[in-house]
Amino acid sequence: MAFRRFFVGLLAFVIAAAAPVQSVQSFGLGHLGAKGGFGSGGTSSASTILAPPAGFNWPFATYPIAIKKTGATFTTNFVPENYATAALAGPSYYVNCSTGNDANPGTSGSKVKSIWKATQLGNAGGVPFNVQADYVSAGCPRENGFSNVSTTVPNTQPAAYIAVGGTLEIWTGSTLTWSGSPDPTFTTLYTTTRASVSQVINPTILDAYGDPIMATQYADAATANAASGSAWAQVGSTLYVKWVGGAAVTNANTRALLKATPNFVTDATSKDVYVKGFFFQGGANGAVAMTAAATMNFVAVNVKAGYAGDSTNSVNGFKLDFITGLAALVNSVGTNAQADGINSHWTPGGTPGLYTLTINSVGRNNGRDTVQSCNGLTSHDGVISIDVGGEYFGNFGANVIPINASQTWAVGTYAHDSLGDVSHGGATTPTDFQTQNTATMWIQNGRSAVSATSLLASNTSTIKTRNFLPGVGQSPGAGGGTITTF
Known part of the structure; x- marks a missing residue:
């Protein structure tokens, strides 16, 4: 009642x-x-x-x-914005990653250069605050982003971060000195001095979904030199790169993301945070990551999180974990991560305190190298989730999958074109909606397409549907669980 x-x-x-x-x-x-x-x-x-x-x-x-x-x-x-009322009404600090100066006070007429510096100023004020960060076409490299090179600077007061004038890209690398001409031995490759690279992306060439393309990593310069497409190789501290079409490699078209560099991170000191209008590229913990227990809410609007992790570090685009509170993603995208696009866990154990809400959000093209079970949207450890109008596709694993005792109510969710993980050495054939363990998923007015399997309830888990529309030729899988209606 x-x-x-x-x-x-x-x-x-x-x-x-x-x-x-x-x-x-x-x-x-x-x-x-x-x-x-x-x-x-x-x-x-x-x-x-x-x-x-x-x-x-x-x-x-x-x-x-x-x-x-x-x-x-x-x-x-x-x-x-209802979860950021105090921060939006608090003092404002202003950032321009191109023209600002971190010795400035962060006023509208005297902006700082780094978002982490604005966070420090806001924290020192002792009250909720907001940060207004100007759009800059080159984005903010690691020294001017949310983390100070490799030192995270979480907000210890409730905070709102807003990109002004366009989507601001925050990337985990720095500007480099490129050779200017191809290497004399490997004549299709350009070089620079840079170790510990995780991925190389090109912000001037976008894929069909508006994401920067990635070069393919090869074990040595000779193999990269012979490759027909965009390629890179790490040989000691020398980085070799080329782009399809043969364009000279410059800082304008090349971002070398780094292995050990965090991007957006919350920790045990963090308070409520609202983030709007950013594209986080790379990240050692995840492009957007919660890393320690804290009582707080996290709200992201028009935020992309991608390219996180490397061949030895399987992390996610969005890592939603630890926090006791609400994690809400609105019009947000988890893309091209080493593992999952949008991933939620309850690592502390005991009764889960994390609730996740995704509205009009997307998890696409996740899973690199031989990582298995890479999902667009997944929840674990009893996390309770609502998805409204999400789209999840192109992932190396089931596109949408609650696991353990998690519950998901998926309303108007569209999952399609799963790649499965058999090519990565796993056993999951292309599957759109799956549950595992004792998880329950209610799919209301959702649909699937193209993938061989529309619905798969594994172990003793349950999928319940209402007005569900599978694609032509799709069928449910036999996983031992229960598939029924509600």
């Missing part, structure tokens, strides 16, 4: 019919649009507020959210 009264109260909200995902740019309107409605059985514009599935243990009184279905579209009443 308490939950029914909660939904009745929500009728006071004016929730507009949603626009397509790509058009959702404003987040103070009391609603967010999400694609969905697959298998809805009609085109009626009648609106319904969805009741959560029986047995789903989200604490709605603590983290209230309602999901409204209008025709083939879903909206929610979730307002990210």
Whole structure:
């Protein structure tokens, strides 16, 4: 009855019919649009507020959210800024990674150069604060990002970080001195002095999804030199790189991401944090990572996290872990990570205190080298999750998979084109939605496509569907668990 009264109260909200995902740019309107409605059985514009599935243990009184279905579209009443009210109203510190100076006070007329420096100034003020970081086409290298080269600088006061003027790229490398002409022996390669490289990306050549392309790593310069596509090799402290098409390698088109460098990190001292408009590239713990127990909320809006990890360090784009609170991703993307795109765990043990919410978010093209079970969206250790309008594809493992005793309510979620992990030495054939152990996933108005297996419930886990639409030729797998409706 308490939950029914909660939904009745929500009728006071004016929730507009949603626009397509790509058009959702404003987040103070009391609603967010999400694609969905697959298998809805009609085109009626009648609106319904969805009741959560029986047995789903989200604490709605603590983290209230309602999901409204209008025709083939879903909206929610979730307002990210409600979790950053004090920070957004607090003092502002200003950053420009190109023209700023860390000796400045961080005012609008005297900006600092580094986001970590603005964090230090905000922490020292002892009150919630916000950081306004200017868009810079070259992005912010590791010395000017959220971490000071290799030293993390978490916010010890509630904080909001906002990129102004465009998506600001935060990358775990530094500008380098390139050879200017090809190597005399390996004549397709350019060189620089740089050790401990994890990945080499090109921000001027984007793939079909708008992400920088990665060069392929080879064991030695001779093999990289002979390769037909973009290539790199690490030989001692010499880095060899070439790009398809033969363009000269410069700092403008080349970012060498580093193995031991953190990117965005929270720790045991962290407080609530709101992040909007950044693209985190690389990271030793994950491109965005929670690394120690803290009571806090984490909210990301229009944030990408990618290219994290290396061949010996299997980490994720988003590593959501440890925190007692809400971790919410809105219009955010986990991409090209060594392991998972969006990954949540409850490492502290005992009763899980982490709840994850993903709205209009994406996990794509994750899993590199021979890493197995690389997922677009995954939860572990009893984490409770809601996904609204997410899209998960191109991952070397099941695209969406709660594990252990986790619960996921997936509304309007679309999973497709899994690559499976057989090519990485694993046993998972292309699978869109999977559960393992004792996990439960409710899929409401979701769909899958292309992958051989639409649904797979392993061990004693359970998948429950409502208005689910599999793709042509897809079928459920036989994993020992239960697949039913609700």
